[in-house]
Amino acid sequence: MKLPDATAAGKVLMGLLVLLIVMHILLLLRVIPYEVVWAGKIEDTSMLAVHETSALAITGIFLVVVAIKLGHVEAPRLKRAANLSMWIVFAYFAMSIIGNVTSEVSWEKVISVPLSTILALLSLRVATQN
DSSP, rough: OOOHHHHHHHHHHHHHHHHHHHHHHHHHSSSGGGSSSSSGTOOOOHHHHHHHHHHHHOOOOHHHHHHHTTSSSSSSHHHHHHHHHHHHHHHHHHHHHHHHHSSSSSHHIIIHHHHHHHHHHHHHHHTTOO
């Protein structure tokens, strides 16, 4: 079986990261109920704001890292950092699989486990690109 092209994997990864950013914004706006995320541990809207703002920032940074790695953002000085950071992105999504599997919220198991797996595999493919 042939692995997908790293550029194609990166484009899909970027699209999914944009969708995650939209999801985080919808959670902040309370369009999506916060009880279905963070393993159901969010107790109030201030806690939601902290967690979702952090998640939004991290996802945005990941998007920039992928864009630099793929050459969509010209940042020659950051290319080496982007190469290393892609491995961090991969590790983050790989660890999120574990968190989602152990969640008590069924939505996270049904939706987030497959999504985290796809994100981890796409991140791995982009990270292994020379």
